[in-house]
Amino acid sequence: MPLIPMRVLLDHAAANGYGVAAFNVNDMEQIQAIMAAAEKTDSPVIVQASRGAREYSQDAYLRHLMLAAAELHPRLPIAMHQDHGNSPATCMSAIAQGFTSVMIDGSLTEDGKTPADYAYNVRVTREVVQAAHAKGVTVEGELGVLGGIEDSHGAGLTGDEALKHLTDPAQAGQFVAETGVDALAVAIGTSHGAYKFSRKPTGDVLVMSVIEEIHERLPNTHLVMHGSSSVPQELLEIIRQYGGQMKETYGVPVEEIQRGIKHGVRKINVDTDNRLAMTGAVRKVFAESPGEFDPRKWLGPARAAMQKVCEERMIAFGQAGQAGKIKPKSLRSMVTFYAKKAK
Numbered sequence: 644m645p646l647i648p649m650r651v652l653l654d655h656a657a658a659n660g661y662g663v664a665a666f667n668v669n670d671m672e673q674i675q676a677i678m679a680a681a682e683k684t685d686s687p688v689i690v691q692a693s694r695g696a697r698e699y700s701q702d703a704y705l706r707h708l709m710l711a712a713a714e715l716h717p718r719l720p721i722a723m724h725q726d727h728g729n730s731p732a733t734c735m736s737a738i739a740q741g742f743t744s745v746m747i748d749g750s751l752t753e754d755g756k757t758p759a760d761y762a763y764n765v766r767v768t769r770e771v772v773q774a775a776h777a778k779g780v781t782v783e784g785e786l787g788v789l790g791g792i793e794d795s796h797g798a799g800l801t802g803d804e805a806l807k808h809l810t811d812p813a814q815a816g817q818f819v820a821e822t823g824v825d826a827l828a829v830a831i832g833t834s835h836g837a838y839k840f841s842r843k844p845t846g847d848v849l850v851m852s853v854i855e856e857i858h859e860r861l862p863n864t865h866l867v868m869h870g871s872s873s874v875p876q877e878l879l880e881i882i883r884q885y886g887g888q889m890k891e892t893y894g895v896p897v898e899e900i901q902r903g904i905k906h907g908v909r910k911i912n913v914d915t916d917n918r919l920a921m922t923g924a925v926r927k928v929f930a931e932s933p934g935e936f937d938p939r940k941w942l943g944p945a946r947a948a949m950q951k952v953c954e955e956r957m958i959a960f961g962q963a964g965q966a967g968k969i970k971p972k973s974l975r976s977m978v979t980f981y982a983k984k985a986k
């Protein structure tokens with residue numbers, strides 16, 4: 644089937660009480676890993692690309708790789724999402740490339756680093772919602788500022804600074820009403836990248852209660868957790884064992900994500916865990932077979948290692964077994980849906 648609007652997947656997830664992992668991609672092996680995991684677990688798929696990924700892979704390669712994924716897996720519903728659009732222009736160029744969902748991150752200004760004020764966020768988000776919904780495309784917004792930096796995106800906040808920028812539940816209600824976003828990324832103390840927490844996160848650094856409060860106020864808005872890799876210690880260990888250097892770090896425990904899913908979290912962004920898995924697998928091949936020079940001999944194991952992480956997350960988030968139950972909708976039918984909603 645053709646790529647479908649992300650909202651269709653999130654609505655089904657909400658109606659059936661599960662979450663969907665959104666995995667970042669930059670190349671063919673990563674897309675293949677996600678699709679193989681989805682095929683094996685019968686999962687709906689959200690593939691997302693950051694601005695950096697689009698630049699690295701080039702839009703045309705990415706578009707055709709995603710069309711290949713849809714062609715090879717006709718049974719699976721797949722949404723293609725722009726991660727952290729920094730401006731309406733970025734979102735519109737993604738839509739022109741066939742993305743079925745876009746994130747406009749107006750919590751930061753166009754440089755992707757400087758925290759923006761509320762009025763700016765509402766203004767750019769509304770602009771994207773109007774343009775995207777006219778084409779049936781899903782929109783994710785963000786309120787509050789996430790910590791850490793990834794793909795040169797993020798305010799670089801850590802520790803106490805990040806805790807000052809948590810999403811305010813009352814403002815979240817106002818923001819959704821004023822912008823009409825389908826999904827909302829919330830800041831609850833998580834950050835991008837591998838170095839999220841210097842100790843196992845507890846309630847004072849990972850504020851899950853914010854999610855519960857937002858969900859109470861906005862039961863019909865799909866919540867998104869960014870920076871939600873779990874940074875498994877065993878993946879760090881493999882990298883260290885084969886000569887890599889990883890400092891002590893902790894991610895978001897899968898149990899905490901499952902708690903979020905009980906309170907309205909429908910999309911969970913996972914990137915770092917896949918990066919760690921691929922890097923460990925490549926290091927292992929190079930360490931054990933220093934004479935190896937066929938890229939398939941190290942890209943293949945990297946792809947398999949990522950597939951394993953994807954399968955584990957799909958099962959943990961509850962999306963496994965759901966693909967066949969989802970009734971796909973076209974972008975065109977979503978145009979009608981949004982037009983009715985606006986009346």
Ligand SMILES: [Zn+2]
Pocket residue numbers: 727789835869870912
């Ligand atoms: Zn993010």
